[in-house]
Amino acid sequence: MASLAGMLTARRGRGAFDWTDWFSYGYLALGLLLMFGPVVWLVLSSFKSAAALNEFPPQLLPYGQKTVVVTGHEIPLPLYRVTLPDGTTRELAEVRRIGIQATLVDPKAPEQEYKVNIRDRKPVREFQLALNNYIEIFGKFSFGTFLWNSVFITVVATLITLLFNAMAAFALSKYRFGGRNAVFLLIISTLMIPPTIILVPNFLVVSELGLLNSLWGVIWPAVATPTGVFLLRQYMLTIPDELIEAARMDNASEWRIFWRIILPLSAPALAVLAIFSVMWRWNDFLWPLIVLSRTEKFTLQLALNAFQGELTTQWHYLLAMTVITLLPVTLVFAFLQRHITTGIAAAGVK
Amino acid sequence: MNALDPPMRALQRVLGVPRIAWMFVGPNLAILGLFTFLPIVINFYFAFTGGVQLYPSERPFTGTENLSTLFDCGSYLDPATCRKDLFWRSIYNTGEFALLQVALMVALALVTALVLNRKILGRGFFRGVFFYPVLLSPVVVALIWKWVLQREGVLNAVLASAGSSPVGWLSDANWAFFWCVFVSIWAHMGFYTLILLAGLQAIPADLYEAAEMDGTSPWRRFSRITLPLLMPNLIVVLVLGLIRAVQIFDEVFVLTGGGPGSATTFIVQFIYQTGFAESIHQYGLAAAASLVLALSLLVLTLVQLRITRKNLDSPAGRGDG
Structure with missing residues (x-):
């Protein structure tokens, strides 16, 4: 760390690293954030799905719900982290949802179905670029x-x-x-x-x-x-x-x-x-x-x-x-x- | 273009070499005549005729009626007493905007230029950082900030995480005006920074070395060497900034649409709305308002010319060519 600080504070001229240098680098850092920040934010946001854009507060990076292919189902199913009645949590794929009850299956063993309240399940999310936009x-x-x-x-x-x-x-x-x-x-x-x-x-x-x-x-x-x-x-x-x-x-x-x-x-x-x-x-x-x-x-x-x-x-x-x-x-x-x-x-x- | 050679040669034989020069300046002059000089003349005609027709022959001559409509005011200090209250609001808004925006922008550009003129790491990179927004289109600039400032935007999210309630940045009149100033500074500061930086780099380094030998303080070096020698550039930047600020339209139009109410309606938007956007196109009124704008720009330009007369070789004035 000392050598890094030494390198960063190295000056061509004489004299120590004084307040004007601290001010300069602070100003430049702030400038970098203000000038590039909004543009970077725009670009990151443009890769989010419509659903992700509606979230408040927003996530920094584009995330989307993870999906899995389960045998017996044609389209990939959304993955949820579910808290089962016995207190354990598992990652399950949702087959259907009626009202507040969701029916989910284990992607590895799709025969057994679990019925849970939708409050007990949270989407599993992963980094996803919504290129569809x-x-x-x-x-x-x-x-x-x-x-x-x-x-x-x-x-x-x-x-x-x-x-x-x-x-x-x-x-x-x-x-x-x-x-x-x-x-x-x-x-x-x-x-x-x-x-x-x-x-x-x-x-x-x-x-x-x-x-x-x-x-x-x-x-x-x-x-x-x-x-x-x-x-x-x-x-x-x-x-x-x-x-x-x-x-x-x-x-x-x-x-x-x-x-x-x-x-x-x-x-x-x-x-x-x-x-x-x-x-x-x-x-x-x-x-x-x-x-x-x-x-x-x-x-x-x-x-x-x-x-x-x-x-x-x-x-x-x-x-x-x-x-x-x-x-x-x-x-x-x-x-x-x-x-x-x-x-x-x-x-x-x- | 080699196919053009035989006809050009024939033309040259007819005209002679000195007069062929007119053939070279011709296209440029024709375009300027058609789209700049002729419109200046026609603008006067529009300003002194009424009706809603575009074609000059169908417009009745009304003398100074357009101008007197614009200037029909109970009190010039209170736009609400004017027949065209939006015109006066836009004038006051423009004046306030121009003074605030230019003062803040030139101050910030000066600080930025001073920092970038130091021996710092990554100087080229940081110069690019501050300059980059200058190249973005006004529409893109407005959308970038609209996305940050909207009610469910990232700025309100940051505030929310600090426990504060969301603010309608663009729906509150004062905040909307502030953001118009802020965003236009953000978009244009880099250009003025560059001009000031060029001025700073033209100051001979041995002046500073001599001052340092004498043990003068940094502040004294700034106020006695930097500021006086940079003054010509600073004045150019001030006047240039004012000329541009008075013509503010694009960014604000997309960012706030002139609202809420008429809080961010500026003079060019008044001209655009009166002449083109409203259901009845009042070309005469729009042309008369253009005359008022042209007059204020003329004053600013004369000031600029007076200042830059020493180096007339530097044309600086308009943003689009």
């Missing part, structure tokens, strides 16, 4: 459709965002043309116009274009991100102009220069923007809520919102859907944390 949501709620809608919007919007923003950034970083600075300022100025203040007129525009209840009604308004143009422009400014000059010497068209030279060289910045764009579009809520009102066009976020209003008693499905929704973002985070955090620190955008 995850399987059933696809059948019962056309969850697959919502998943597809979300994936479609995220992937298509991100691809168009990358293309359009890269084209604009290329023009703004590599050409001198009249009005270049004005265009750049115009694009950057839209950072100050949050979508929340133009909901009504945007609804009109989208509806005039016939894009209400269409996934494109969510995609098109989102693809011209000023953040993306800014990020890519800053990056492209560092690409030497000589490369472009050389390509022009070789009679390459401007489009070819963009496609074959600028885009590949901008890969790191494009990757950062792609990560951002995927997170933005996957998590979008207010705009899809306004544009998509038909259930079959719902994204995952909209479906979750609709279900949490309706299915208050069906938390076992809602929890499973929530876990699937947070999974992609969590995976992106687990593998690309460094890119995300440095990207945000560099550009100051989320």
Whole structure:
């Protein structure tokens, strides 16, 4: 123990382990609990059966009643710990229950039946993952459709965002043309116009274009991100102009220069923007809520919102859907944390 | 995309090299024009017309009627005396929420950044821990906490094991407001922590070494070196936090639905309800309320611009692109 404490309290600097260190580690431990605790609780809960979710107080881990296969019975029987009239306790399988009387048999010797009051039996429980929650949501709620809608919007919007923003950034970083600075300022100025203040007129525009209840009604308004143009422009400014000059010497068209030279060289910045764009579009809520009102066009976020209003008693499905929704973002985070955090620190955008 | 090469080459021959740049910025500008600049103009039109029709030609011009409906109040300090009491409640709620949430969040983000800036074990891991909720969708965030806070949820179970009776965390007006503040801090703090951490790491270490040589106390080092040098970042974080907090909608909408009553109804939800959710779509009123929101955001943005004018190269403002 002493060596462990010594290792944990080891410091690179001089001096003893003082109160500020205790405070720091205490704070981090509390932070770990508060930040991860609720998410872990959600994931654990999503593997519980509906019955287990109704228990109060709740168990930490998902438990379910143990069942056994008894000869002569087709379906597995639930196992109970029974206190018999003679005072002994045994684990027996319940065959049937009428009123307050339960009939149970010994799984090893199913010939003899025991009749006991249901108060004298307690379920035998074991660790069980209710994977059915995850399987059933696809059948019962056309969850697959919502998943597809979300994936479609995220992937298509991100691809168009990358293309359009890269084209604009290329023009703004590599050409001198009249009005270049004005265009750049115009694009950057839209950072100050949050979508929340133009909901009504945007609804009109989208509806005039016939894009209400269409996934494109969510995609098109989102693809011209000023953040993306800014990020890519800053990056492209560092690409030497000589490369472009050389390509022009070789009679390459401007489009070819963009496609074959600028885009590949901008890969790191494009990757950062792609990560951002995927997170933005996957998590979008207010705009899809306004544009998509038909259930079959719902994204995952909209479906979750609709279900949490309706299915208050069906938390076992809602929890499973929530876990699937947070999974992609969590995976992106687990593998690309460094890119995300440095990207945000560099550009100051989320 | 190589198939695009011949037509692009032809286009280039017609336009010439400098003007082909417009072809490259064109799509981006068109989208912005259609879905940002045009709507700004139309929003004014909506704000000054009435009726329930969406199409502009079918909307009668009503002048400032929408605005005067919103501002028709016996006393501006008491929402109950206003014709649109929900509007004023949402404004007061938003103001209270923004001040409380931003003050607490920036304080916590500062403490977190200071702790993460120390030589601690597992620093990268803990930075990730605090940052992770930032990436979660608002709906998921709300559901995570709804599951914890519901009447038979884990928080009440912990209380019960301590012998206390369950609390309706989301059905009591004050508690619901508290949890809206708490959950939005939980979800966004990591982002501001990251900005402050970057600011802390930019402070030259030799300043601290020199101070340590002189035997200054840790508190003095914090108040005389850290705080003044971090001040630009702190102000950016404050203003940015306010701009975002005023637009709070998603998490709260799913967590409480604006209730109980109107205890957690904020301005964006008022706009959404008035324009889209209620059976009669009052687009004009919603657009007028948008103008009020836009004005307050404009003030905040001008403050931000004034502060960050030195480094205009850092666009920071909106959460979705």
